Amino acid sequence: SISNRGYLNNLLGNKDFQIALLMSLTQLAQEIPVNIRRMQNVLELESDNKVAFQRLTRQLIEWRWPGTPVDYEVFPKGVLPLTNFIPMVIEGGGVIFFELSSGCPFRCKMCSRPTFLGSNWKHRYVEDVIDFMKIVSEAGGKGLNLVDEELFGGTEFGIDRMSRLAKRIIAEKTAGNIDKEMSFWISLSVVSLYEDPERYQDKEKIKNRNKRKKEVLTLMKEAGFKNLFIGVEALSDSLLNDYGKPQTKKEAQEGIRILKDEIGISPFIFLIPFQPTSTIKQIIETLSAIKEFDWGKHIAYAPKSFIPMKGSQQVEEWISMGLIDAGTYDPETLAYDYKYNDPLVAELLRSIKDWEESQTLLLRRLKNITTGAHFSGFPQELQKSIEMRLNQQKEFLFDYLFDLAKGLDESSDLITIQKISRKYGEANIKAMLAIITDFEGIDLQYSDRNIMNSPLRNSLFEAIYYGVLREILRLNHATTDKFTLQNIQQEVNELFKVKLDIKQVQKTLDLFAAKEMIVVTDEIGGYQKGEKFLNFFNLPNPDLPRPAKEYTGGIDLNSDLLQLSEYGEMNNPFDTDVELRQKMGTLSGFNFNIIKIQPLNDLKVFLQ
Numbered sequence: 054s055i056s057n058r059g060y061l062n063n064l065l066g067n068k069d070f071q072i073a074l075l076m077s078l079t080q081l082a083q084e085i086p087v088n089i090r091r092m093q094n095v096l097e098l099e100s101d102n103k104v105a106f107q108r109l110t111r112q113l114i115e116w117r118w119p120g121t122p123v124d125y126e127v128f129p130k131g132v133l134p135l136t137n138f139i140p141m142v143i144e145g146g147g148v149i150f151f152e153l154s155s156g157c158p159f160r161c162k163m164c165s166r167p168t169f170l171g172s173n174w175k176h177r178y179v180e181d182v183i184d185f186m187k188i189v190s191e192a193g194g195k196g197l198n199l200v201d202e203e204l205f206g207g208t209e210f211g212i213d214r215m216s217r218l219a220k221r222i223i224a225e226k227t228a229g230n231i232d233k234e235m236s237f238w239i240s241l242s243v244v245s246l247y248e249d250p251e252r253y254q255d256k257e258k259i260k261n262r263n264k265r266k267k268e269v270l271t272l273m274k275e276a277g278f279k280n281l282f283i284g285v286e287a288l289s290d291s292l293l294n295d296y297g298k299p300q301t302k303k304e305a306q307e308g309i310r311i312l313k314d315e316i317g318i319s320p321f322i323f324l325i326p327f328q329p330t331s332t333i334k335q336i337i338e339t340l341s342a343i344k345e346f347d348w349g350k351h352i353a354y355a356p357k358s359f360i361p362m363k364g365s366q367q368v369e370e371w372i373s374m375g376l377i378d379a380g381t382y383d384p385e386t387l388a389y390d391y392k393y394n395d396p397l398v399a400e401l402l403r404s405i406k407d408w409e410e411s412q413t414l415l416l417r418r419l420k421n422i423t424t425g426a427h428f429s430g431f432p433q434e435l436q437k438s439i440e441m442r443l444n445q446q447k448e449f450l451f452d453y454l455f456d457l458a459k460g461l462d463e464s465s466d467l468i469t470i471q472k473i474s475r476k477y478g479e480a481n482i483k484a485m486l487a488i489i490t491d492f493e494g495i496d497l498q499y500s501d502r503n504i505m506n507s508p509l510r511n512s513l514f515e516a517i518y519y520g521v522l523r524e525i526l527r528l529n530h531a532t533t534d535k536f537t538l539q540n541i542q543q544e545v546n547e548l549f550k551v552k553l554d555i556k557q558v559q560k561t562l563d564l565f566a567a568k569e570m571i572v573v574t575d576e577i578g579g580y581q582k583g584e585k586f587l588n589f590f591n592l593p594n595p596d597l598p599r600p601a602k603e604y605t606g607g608i609d610l611n612s613d614l615l616q617l618s619e620y621g622e623m624n625n626p627f628d629t630d631v632e633l634r635q636k637m638g639t640l641s642g643f644n645f646n647i648i649k650i651q652p653l654n655d656l657k658v659f660l661q
Contacts, residue, residue, distance in 0.1 A: 128177045128181070133184060134152075136185075143426045146425050146509045148425055150199075151199055152201075153176070153200065154203070155201075155202060156175045157174065158203065158207035159242065161296060161297045162296060163298075163367045165362040165363060166202070176211070179214065183221050187231055189426070193427070194426040195232060195236065195430040197235065197238075200240075201241065204240065205241065205266075212265055215269050218276075219272035219273045219276040219278075226277070234430055236278070236279040237279065238279065239281055240281065240282035241281060243284070243299075243304055243305045243308050243309075244300050245266065246270075246283070246309065247304055248262065248263060249301060250263075252301075267311060274318050280318065281312065282321045283321065284323050285305050286326075287325065287339050288305060288343065289302070292326065292328075292331065292335045295328070306342070309322070309348070319351065321353035322353055324339065327356065327357065329377065329393055330376070332394075333458060336398065336458055349448040352447050360388050362388045363382065371391065377389045401454075401458055404474070407587060408527075410590070411523045412449075412450070412485070412524075413591040414591045415488075415517055415519075418512055419439065419513070423436075442488050445484055446484060449481055452477070456473050478527065479548070481520070482524050485520050492513065515561075521545070522541060523565075525541060533581065534582070536579070536580055536581065565580075566583075569585040
């Protein structure tokens with residue numbers, strides 16, 4: 054995962070990178086039979102959408118934590134992902150991902166993954182995980198993002214396995230085989246943190262299991278597990294029941310309290326409060342609980358809207374209720390568009406996404422830095438400063454959503470909503486401008502250590518200027534208003550006593566013009582808002598249901614994804630370098646002479 058386009062563009066011409074890429078394609082080819090089986094599952098769903106699901110019950114939750122390891126599989130021993138890319142990713146300030154386990158034993162009503170990928174939990178051997186960590190450490194990596202759907206796999210064995218892994222990491226760090234500064238990110242469910250004994254007949258058994266999980270999480274903290282991603286989804290028991298989640302609001306509150314206050318691991322909380330039957334009251338209940346528990350800075354990202362996919366019992370019910378039109382199914386995303394029962398929920402989502410667009414790119418860039426492969430090597434003071442700014446931006450987003458939801462619920466008065474919008478818009482601009490001052494100071498303080506390399510710093514500043522200028526236009530300029538670069542400079546200076554970099558302002562306005570967010574007027578140097586100003590370019594797709602997409606003109610760009618077509622045709626050594634093609638055949642066992650590798654923007658055709 055590399056966030057800087059220029060760096061990745063240079064990488065595409067690197068022969069070592071191309072070898073690594075082709076070896077990865079070879080590995081992909083070996084996995085094609087597995088992927089074909091997965092696609093057959095999808096095709097079966099196309100012809101028959103009647104998928105059998107079990108309802109969540111207390112007895113089913115009991116079954117998920119058997120005394121012996123059953124219903125799970127393992128990755129092949131000694132088989133690791135290709136590691137050719139690791140030094141390049143570290144150099145570019147990217148994020149290294151490693152699949153620690155896959156699959157999930159839970160049967161949430163909202164989830165379609167078991168239908169496509171199977172429900173058995175599949176884990177890697179501890180020794181293989183340690184070997185990969187050593188490789189990353191030797192390459193200079195300081196951080197590793199471990200990918201899981203469910204950390205413990207819903208089994209006692211899974212808890213014991215994480216205990217063994219944490220102890221091994223501690224031992225290898227002590228022996229100097231893994232960098233002592235290396236930190237890890239991982240995900241797990243609420244019930245893997247804590248289960249309410251009152252929900253079970255054998256209360257002592259559950260109390261002992263909670264104690265064991267707490268012991269393992271404490272070991273993980275010592276081993277370097279810095280953050281845990283937790284799918285809370287909602288803090289309304291009625292909404293959790295709609296989703297068929299195995300946890301309750303009480304379990305989420307107590308589990309995260311233990312993790313945060315007793316163990317000292319920072320939670321990253323994921324929320325999905327927006328779905329077709331959500332009411333403004335349910336959303337306010339979730340937001341009020343976050344306020345009460347003081348979780349604002351721990352929200353991993355903006356609260357999301359549910360993405361309805363085939364194979365989910367929840368989706369089948371919504372189709373039968375007429376909330377989802379079966380004809381809107383998109384085979385590329387395997388998802389449908391939908392609408393909301395409650396018009397206030399639709400307006401709340403549209404408003405928050407309009408405001409969020411001004412800071413989504415910045416949130417993503419800050420997150421990329423904090424989860425980057427070398428972030429743990431930054432000075433502690435710098436780490437805290439960056440994390441503080443990231444938390445501040447998330448809290449702004451949450452507070453705005455909370456006040457906006459209350460405003461819509463209490464009055465729906467346009468003037469009231471506009472006042473809330475301006476209050477948070479100006480606060481957001483001040484916060485983003487403060488980050489510029491922060492990082493200018495960082496450049497001076499750590500200039501001898503090249504802490505913030507130029508591409509990383511530049512990408513961050515680009516995101517800040519994008520947010521500041523978009524927010525100024527959103528707050529101060531109607532669609533018909535005409536403005537110039539000088540107008541923008543003057544407004545920022547008068548409101549916030551800050552002078553912006555003119556070159557960066559012009560670069561950002563040029564970007565807006567290229568996206569048709571603004572258009573050039575007849576006046577020299579003049580602009581006005583374009584039809585696509587309300588397009589939410591930087592939000593993951595799909596993140597909005599159809600009515601919002603129609604309002605905004607659709608989502609057609611994720612600015613962190615490289616568009617290969619921008620760089621045109623590239624010189625490709627595989628077309629002419631016979632020796633290299635033979636070498637690749639020797640390394641991979643794949644006959645590259647039977648194909649002619651096309652430029653990378655034809656990669657999709659090649660794979661097909």
